[in-house]
Amino acid sequence: MKITFFSTKPYDKEFFDKVNQDFNFELEYFETHLGPHILNVIEHSDAVCAFVNDTLNAEVLESLSKKGVKYIALRCAGFNNVDLEAAKRLGMRVCRVPAYSPEAVAEHAMAMILTLNRKTHKAYNRVREQNFSLNGLMGFNLYQKTIGVIGTGNIGAAFAKIAKGFGTKILAYDVAESQELKGLGIEYVSLDKLLSESDIISLHCPLMEATHHLINKDSISKMKENVMLINTSRGGLVDTKAVIDGLKSKHIGYLGIDVYEQEEKLFFRDLSHTIIEDDTIQRLMSFPNVLVTAHQAFFTEEALHQIATSTLSSLSHFDKNETFENLNAVLV
Numbered sequence: 001m002k003i004t005f006f007s008t009k010p011y012d013k014e015f016f017d018k019v020n021q022d023f024n025f026e027l028e029y030f031e032t033h034l035g036p037h038i039l040n041v042i043e044h045s046d047a048v049c050a051f052v053n054d055t056l057n058a059e060v061l062e063s064l065s066k067k068g069v070k071y072i073a074l075r076c077a078g079f080n081n082v083d084l085e086a087a088k089r090l091g092m093r094v095c096r097v098p099a100y101s102p103e104a105v106a107e108h109a110m111a112m113i114l115t116l117n118r119k120t121h122k123a124y125n126r127v128r129e130q131n132f133s134l135n136g137l138m139g140f141n142l143y144q145k146t147i148g149v150i151g152t153g154n155i156g157a158a159f160a161k162i163a164k165g166f167g168t169k170i171l172a173y174d175v176a177e178s179q180e181l182k183g184l185g186i187e188y189v190s191l192d193k194l195l196s197e198s199d200i201i202s203l204h205c206p207l208m209e210a211t212h213h214l215i216n217k218d219s220i221s222k223m224k225e226n227v228m229l230i231n232t233s234r235g236g237l238v239d240t241k242a243v244i245d246g247l248k249s250k251h252i253g254y255l256g257i258d259v260y261e262q263e264e265k266l267f268f269r270d271l272s273h274t275i276i277e278d279d280t281i282q283r284l285m286s287f288p289n290v291l292v293t294a295h296q297a298f299f300t301e302e303a304l305h306q307i308a309t310s311t312l313s314s315l316s317h318f319d320k321n322e323t324f325e326n327l328n329a330v331l332v
């Protein structure tokens with residue numbers, strides 16, 4: 001089987017080449033994003049392996065199908081960038097990596113909280129400049145604070161367990177409640193209650209119609225003054241303009257984002273020598289209480305190994321028409 005990869009970076013190639021020693025597929029790598037502009041490079045491929053910012057709308061899927069591509073493998077958990085209805089109609093199979101390392105993302109969310117709170121990024125630079133003053137570095141104890149977790153699937157549950165270890169009270173909101181988390185003393189509440197009682201809110205639900213701009217002017221107005229908002233899920237969950245207004249009015253006291261609505265034009269690239277035309281991200285980065293990381297929450301050795309293993313296993317299952325042990329990996 002020949003698999004064509006898009007949006008590949010050196011680390012993808014390293015992990016996939018290593019894991020492929022057990023599969024012996026033909027792997028072809030392109031650095032560019034997948035979209036209508038690049039379809040001409042695909043020749044004799046059985047499968048396309050795509051990432052979070054690749055475009056897999058009906059137009060792209062139809063062209064891929066005409067070229068003989070039968071399988072789409074997403075090397076990520078989210079699948080908001082794929083038109084699953086179109087894939088079904090075209091008889092294509094689509095898989096994803098549902099839970100490669102929930103802890104990787106959950107730990108990054110906690111890292112963002114600790115950085116924003118204790119300002120270790122500022123302290124690091126200060127001390128290197130021989131400035132040993134503490135002015136402006138004061139944080140707050142997480143102990144006994146209330147953390148709201150929106151979406152308690154694999155990542156939200158891992159995050160709630162980590163947060164619980166800090167002695168916090170956890171409020172959870174999800175359309176499906178986890179008995180395991182309830183058993184750990186985590187309380188499910190309405191979204192409004194979570195918004196109004198949490199000192200820190202962390203987003204872990206998928207991006208879909210129902211969750212698009214879940215954080216907007218109205219939901220921000222229900223939050224506590226000086227709330228900390230963390231988004232490691234998908235940029236589209238947050239109305240960025242409303243969040244900027246919340247930061248300007250000081251209603252939002254801290255913002256940590258690993259994802260951004262317009263990230264496909266920015267993230268995963270070195271743009272240090274270019275002029276950034278996106279004024280919204282520039283405004284966000286100008287706040288001293290905003291921390292932006294470029295979709296790196298998943299980026300651990302363990303996660304990359306698991307992503308490569310799961311993706312190639314799923315494609316092998318498709319090819320041999322085998323049943324999947326983890327049905328969550330199959331989208332179509």
Ligand code: NAD
Binds near residue numbers: 098207
């Ligand atoms: P999951 O499917 O295990 O969990 C998602 C949870 O959200 C489920 O419990 C589901 O019931 C809940 N949910 C669905 N609709 C909801 C709604 N309207 N309101 C509240 N909750 C709702 O997924 P996961 O593995 O935990 O991943 C969560 C998200 O994290 C993914 O969709 C993806 O977008 C994002 N993610 C980000 C990174 C990163 O590197 N930043 C990496 C992996 C995943």
